[in-house]
Amino acid sequence: MAVSGAILFLYVVAHMVGNLKAFAGAGALDDYGVFLREFLSPVLGYGGFLWVVRVVLLLAVVLHMVAAVQLARRARKARPVSYAHRPKVQGSYAARTMRWGGVIIALFVVYHLLDLTAGVLNPNGVEGAIHANVVADFQRWYVVLAYTLAVVALGFHLRHGLFSALRSLGVASARRAAAVRGTALGVAVVITVGFLVVPFGVLFGIVR
Amino acid sequence: MSCSDYTNYSEGEPIADTRAPDGPLETRWERRRFAARLVNPANRRKLTVIVVGTGLAGGSAAATLGELGYNVLSFCYQDSPRRAHSIAAQGGINAAKNYAGDGDSVHRLFHDTVKGGDFRSRESNVHRLAQVSTQIIDQCVAQGVPFAREYGGLLDTRSFGGAQVSRTFYARGQTGQQLLLGAYQALSRQIHAGTVRMHPRTEMLDLVVDDGRARGVVVRDLVSGEVSTHLADAVVLATGGYGNVFHLSTNAKGCNTTAIWRAHKKGALFANPCYTQIHPTCIPVSGEHQSKLTLMSESLRNDGRVWVPERAGDPRAPRDIPEQERDYYLERLYPGFGNLVPRDIASRAAKTVCDAGRGVGPGGLGVYLDFAEAIERLGRDTVSARYGNLFEMYQRITDEDPYEVPMRIYPAVHYTMGGLWVDYDLRSTIPGLFVIGEANFSDHGANRLGASALMQGLADGYFVLPAVIGDYLADGPFGPVPPTAVEDAEDEVRQGIAALLAVDGDRTAESFHRELGRLMWELCGMERSEEGLRKALEQIPQLRGEFWRRVKVTGAGGQLNQELEKAGRVADFLELAELMCLDALHRTESCGGHFRVESQTAEGDARRDDDAFSYVAAWEHTGGAPVLHREHLEFTAVRPSVRSYK
Amino acid sequence: MRYTLRVWRQRGPEESGGLVDYDVDGISPDMSFLEMLDVLNERLVLDGEEPVAFDHDCREGICGMCGLMIDGVAHGPERATTTCQLHMRHFDPAEPIVVEPWRAAPFPVVRDLMVDRSALDRIVEAGGYISAPAGAAPDAHAVPIPKADADAAFTAAACIGCGACVAACPNGSPMLFTAAKATHLGLLPQGQPERLSRAEDMLTAQDDLGFGGCTQTGECTLVCPKGIPLETIATLNHDVLTAALRGR
Numbered sequence A: 001m002a003v004s005g006a007i008l009f010l011y012v013v014a015h016m017v018g019n020l021k022a023f024a025g026a027g028a029l030d031d032y033g034v035f036l037r038e039f040l041s042p043v044l045g046y047g048g049f050l051w052v053v054r055v056v057l058l059l060a061v062v063l064h065m066v067a068a069v070q071l072a073r074r075a076r077k078a079r080p081v082s083y084a085h086r087p088k089v090q091g092s093y094a095a096r097t098m099r100w101g102g103v104i105i106a107l108f109v110v111y112h113l114l115d116l117t118a119g120v121l122n123p124n125g126v127e128g129a130i131h132a133n134v135v136a137d138f139q140r141w142y143v144v145l146a147y148t149l150a151v152v153a154l155g156f157h158l159r160h161g162l163f164s165a166l167r168s169l170g171v172a173s174a175r176r177a178a179a180v181r182g183t184a185l186g187v188a189v190v191i192t193v194g195f196l197v198v199p200f201g202v203l204f205g206i207v208r
Numbered sequence B: 001m002s003c004s005d006y007t008n009y010s011e012g013e014p015i016a017d018t019r020a021p022d023g024p025l026e027t028r029w030e031r032r033r034f035a036a037r038l039v040n041p042a043n044r045r046k047l048t049v050i051v052v053g054t055g056l057a058g059g060s061a062a063a064t065l066g067e068l069g070y071n072v073l074s075f076c077y078q079d080s081p082r083r084a085h086s087i088a089a090q091g092g093i094n095a096a097k098n099y100a101g102d103g104d105s106v107h108r109l110f111h112d113t114v115k116g117g118d119f120r121s122r123e124s125n126v127h128r129l130a131q132v133s134t135q136i137i138d139q140c141v142a143q144g145v146p147f148a149r150e151y152g153g154l155l156d157t158r159s160f161g162g163a164q165v166s167r168t169f170y171a172r173g174q175t176g177q178q179l180l181l182g183a184y185q186a187l188s189r190q191i192h193a194g195t196v197r198m199h200p201r202t203e204m205l206d207l208v209v210d211d212g213r214a215r216g217v218v219v220r221d222l223v224s225g226e227v228s229t230h231l232a233d234a235v236v237l238a239t240g241g242y243g244n245v246f247h248l249s250t251n252a253k254g255c256n257t258t259a260i261w262r263a264h265k266k267g268a269l270f271a272n273p274c275y276t277q278i279h280p281t282c283i284p285v286s287g288e289h290q291s292k293l294t295l296m297s298e299s300l301r302n303d304g305r306v307w308v309p310e311r312a313g314d315p316r317a318p319r320d321i322p323e324q325e326r327d328y329y330l331e332r333l334y335p336g337f338g339n340l341v342p343r344d345i346a347s348r349a350a351k352t353v354c355d356a357g358r359g360v361g362p363g364g365l366g367v368y369l370d371f372a373e374a375i376e377r378l379g380r381d382t383v384s385a386r387y388g389n390l391f392e393m394y395q396r397i398t399d400e401d402p403y404e405v406p407m408r409i410y411p412a413v414h415y416t417m418g419g420l421w422v423d424y425d426l427r428s429t430i431p432g433l434f435v436i437g438e439a440n441f442s443d444h445g446a447n448r449l450g451a452s453a454l455m456q457g458l459a460d461g462y463f464v465l466p467a468v469i470g471d472y473l474a475d476g477p478f479g480p481v482p483p484t485a486v487e488d489a490e491d492e493v494r495q496g497i498a499a500l501l502a503v504d505g506d507r508t509a510e511s512f513h514r515e516l517g518r519l520m521w522e523l524c525g526m527e528r529s530e531e532g533l534r535k536a537l538e539q540i541p542q543l544r545g546e547f548w549r550r551v552k553v554t555g556a557g558g559q560l561n562q563e564l565e566k567a568g569r570v571a572d573f574l575e576l577a578e579l580m581c582l583d584a585l586h587r588t589e590s591c592g593g594h595f596r597v598e599s600q601t602a603e604g605d606a607r608r609d610d611d612a613f614s615y616v617a618a619w620e621h622t623g624g625a626p627v628l629h630r631e632h633l634e635f636t637a638v639r640p641s642v643r644s645y646k
Numbered sequence C: 001m002r003y004t005l006r007v008w009r010q011r012g013p014e015e016s017g018g019l020v021d022y023d024v025d026g027i028s029p030d031m032s033f034l035e036m037l038d039v040l041n042e043r044l045v046l047d048g049e050e051p052v053a054f055d056h057d058c059r060e061g062i063c064g065m066c067g068l069m070i071d072g073v074a075h076g077p078e079r080a081t082t083t084c085q086l087h088m089r090h091f092d093p094a095e096p097i098v099v100e101p102w103r104a105a106p107f108p109v110v111r112d113l114m115v116d117r118s119a120l121d122r123i124v125e126a127g128g129y130i131s132a133p134a135g136a137a138p139d140a141h142a143v144p145i146p147k148a149d150a151d152a153a154f155t156a157a158a159c160i161g162c163g164a165c166v167a168a169c170p171n172g173s174p175m176l177f178t179a180a181k182a183t184h185l186g187l188l189p190q191g192q193p194e195r196l197s198r199a200e201d202m203l204t205a206q207d208d209l210g211f212g213g214c215t216q217t218g219e220c221t222l223v224c225p226k227g228i229p230l231e232t233i234a235t236l237n238h239d240v241l242t243a244a245l246r247g248r
């Protein structure tokens, strides 16, 4: 769980940073898209690198989901009779939304791929015109809303995921506990904000 | 079930410990260990030992015997061996390590323990205890017991219960817990290795004696209710103390006398049953519903000052009573030791002021333990660092803040020095029946020093019993037990259960327990008088009669039935109580925890009578009037003296 | 005061159970929760009904025998408190109190509110000890232990084995319990030789017993009467991972 999560996390960070190129003007994002496809092309062919990334990502997503499903099933088996009376759980909000959060993010990714990768659901939908597609998207408030919900869900997911992963990998000793908590929260916030500036940038006309 | 007039006991043959070697005290244990026969390691597997109880004594014994290769069966009534009552001990464990470099030694610990026991214990046993004490600490540290340490990484010690040296090792306020977890983990390792088979939630209800030897136990599975027998070559009882005869005590709810009482009825002599220890600093009773009393560590008396209002029935809040209208009675009566006088003296003084109507809190059964002066002198932070967790516990229970309002404390029954009689090898008078820990009468005489019970339990279990049990087992295996012996024992148990269920009366077992406890506390508690004890000896049989006419036990025997468990224990307490009162009546001196009003000095201090009572009173059960066997006590190394704390 | 209780009654592990309503009268705020149940039980016995079975012993928060799910919270609404140390002053007589047993597949109900927690013993038996036969120990001062390590080991060692962590965990995982033991022994020099195998063996035992897997939701520490910190879990994971990497 922690390992596949870590791969996805690295992707998310890279992706967020890449998105920020939208602020550098229309050409930057498109060029970046081309760069990604040309990267290592002598070895892998045009777009080959991207496919490697896609395969790794797909594997990570599958592993991540399989692990999640297994945990959920074990949990159900470990408590065949549930409590008649059970108030809201006491622990952190992030921790108890992991499963639903994961599902929301997965659904979002499907939509998102159809939208910006395949262009099927995109109002512009021109391949290679990444910047234009993005701008076309986020002029509609409901698209922004959908992205916002997903990104916020991702933020929660990351906050607990990071915290838990650090624990599972045994990084957090008792002494570094507070630091781990802080780091997980900080990174989650940075990523959430980092993703959200693009749609809101478009919505408020900063990115054209 | 009824006994004839208990006051008519008769005198039997004197009894003696025949197993301690003669000669110099210092080398007795070494010589005994050397003389004890050993069992060949290959033969140990063929020998089965039953250990009843998984407290410090039983847990450590079962683990060690398993490690040695014996086939061990272990029993406890809780759902896990880790929950034995030893877990609740707070203060610490003594050992003559002299790590503090303050002049402690084996001899000094020996001396203090004999003196603390008011010269009613056996010198050879106490000396061995002091010797073994140092090994206990080594053993526990090796097991990972997280004792308190100093910044240099060495073990910290403190002085405890009036000792002048710092020899008490501790793990915050949870020493018993940490020591027990050490023993439990060692036991778990043996269970995993297959040398010990553990039977939790199983209660011993009788001893199987065949051909004069203890050969097994009849038990009831507390979950299924099934009665069955386990056989062995030797039986070790480590079932703890019987303080719950008083109903309210600091003991866990399940603590009972059943195992040792039934062994007593099968022939084991019961020694000094009247020796009980009353702890001065417990949280007072708050009402009729009270189910147990909570101990507050004695260390509180290091900084708290004990007082009551001058005037009886003073209705004012404690903070409104001016200094000159308070009576700091311990400081007044015992200027030498003040608030730090030994447990029995502090307890009795509290009772005296409360009897005079000057007690505080509900029912006037409490005295103040005031930290105002300490907070002023040391600052709130220091007081909190020293006693924070105790203050918290007090506040949780009483809803009062001890930083603002003085604590209220009252004495409560805490420990029983009496128990089954054993010799130097921890053998009872039934061959093959060994008794260890609080269940035996052994090493504390008429009064136990603070932090010495844990020491004794672990000494018995880790070191003494494993070293000497081989001497008995070397004659084994003892061959099969005839089925009739097993059937007879089981039948007796089944009949006892059926009898309890058959009464179907109109009072709960709990209500009888409460009544017995009140009676014992009044008449056989902190102060005992001939008149009171005679009254008790009249009332107890009546109460017992009423119990057997009116007790109501719901459910059946063949199921989990907590009412049945309780009723069985109360039935045994109702019998033991009578022997306690008889023992207290016959011992007309005051000594240690046993205070006879008739035997006191002009100042109200206890007066011992060494000429008449320098003996262990070991009682034989007959079904009628008991028989007293005396074990004379000899003091060669410590000269009996009068305790004085003025 | 008078309270309404909704108590889980179940005659045995194989039988089905349900919540039964009881009114208990004459309850004082100074009573503990278990003393309140004592009052109910005495009345039931006198009425010829079988009393409610529940586990308890020390009644001072140290033996770990008691443990009830009170209004859906393990050991009830007060933090860092065992059921036996919980007092009725914290309850509003106007609200019914729902009392259920710990629920987890490895903790089958024995009767009413009593469950079988011996699975926790199995975890310790799998490796939760330091092998130190009696009589073979070196002098206690042979190895000094830094006070900070001794204190941290103590904090973890304070676990009373009550099982509240399992009861509260949405996954039904005993990770906090197991980690507390691994941390207690793993922080001490005496515990080093068996450190990795101990962690691995206890974790394997825990999984084999049918407990759920830990996702560090932190519900456990919130109900833990001894405040065992969540960080102990990282320590356990660290040991397990190290063991795996060393190819044990």
Ligand SMILES: Cc1cc2nc3c(=O)[nH]c(=O)nc-3n(C[C@H](O)[C@H](O)[C@H](O)COP(=O)(O)OP(=O)(O)OC[C@H]3O[C@@H](n4cnc5c(N)ncnc54)[C@H](O)[C@@H]3O)c2cc1C
Binding pocket: B052, B053, B054, B055, B056, B057, B058, B075, B076, B077, B078, B081, B083, B084, B085, B086, B087, B088, B089, B090, B091, B092, B093, B175, B176, B202, B203, B204, B205, B238, B239, B240, B241, B250, B251, B252, B255, B256, B258, B259, B295, B414, B415, B436, B437, B438, B439, B450, B451, B452, B453, B454, B455, B457
């Ligand atoms: C609150 C408190 C604080 C204390 N503090 C200290 C202290 O600081 N220092 C100190 O030295 N001493 C202290 N003591 C005393 C000390 O804790 C006990 O004397 C000691 O732990 C007794 O240990 P044990 O092994 O003999 O018996 P216990 O620990 O009482 O164990 C008895 C065992 O026998 C089992 N058992 C009992 N009856 C049966 C039966 N019929 N069938 C099957 N199993 C049975 C039980 O299940 C249990 O496992 C304290 C006592 C109390 C009450």
Ligand code: HEM
Binding pocket: A012, A015, A019, A033, A036, A050, A054, A057, A105, A109, A112, A113, A116, A117, A130, A134, A147, A150, A151, A154, A195, A196, A198, A199
């Ligand atoms: C506001 C936020 C986001 C924006 C503006 C955005 C934008 C984009 C764009 C433009 C692409 C297509 C890139 C290309 O074809 O080269 C893309 C692909 C992708 N995005 Fe996002 N994205 C956002 C958030 C997310 C989030 C939160 C996730 C997942 C958690 C995510 C996962 C992906 C994935 C998996 C791809 C496909 C990669 C591939 O296989 O090519 N995105 N995104």
Ligand code: SF4
Binding pocket: C158, C159, C160, C161, C162, C163, C164, C165, C166, C176, C177, C180, C220, C223, C224, C225, C226, C227, C228
């Ligand atoms: S970790 Fe806490 S909640 Fe879990 S068993 Fe130990 S004391 Fe109970």
Ligand code: FES
Binding pocket: C055, C056, C057, C058, C059, C060, C061, C062, C063, C064, C065, C066, C067, C082, C083, C084, C085
């Ligand atoms: S009864 Fe012992 S912890 Fe509650």
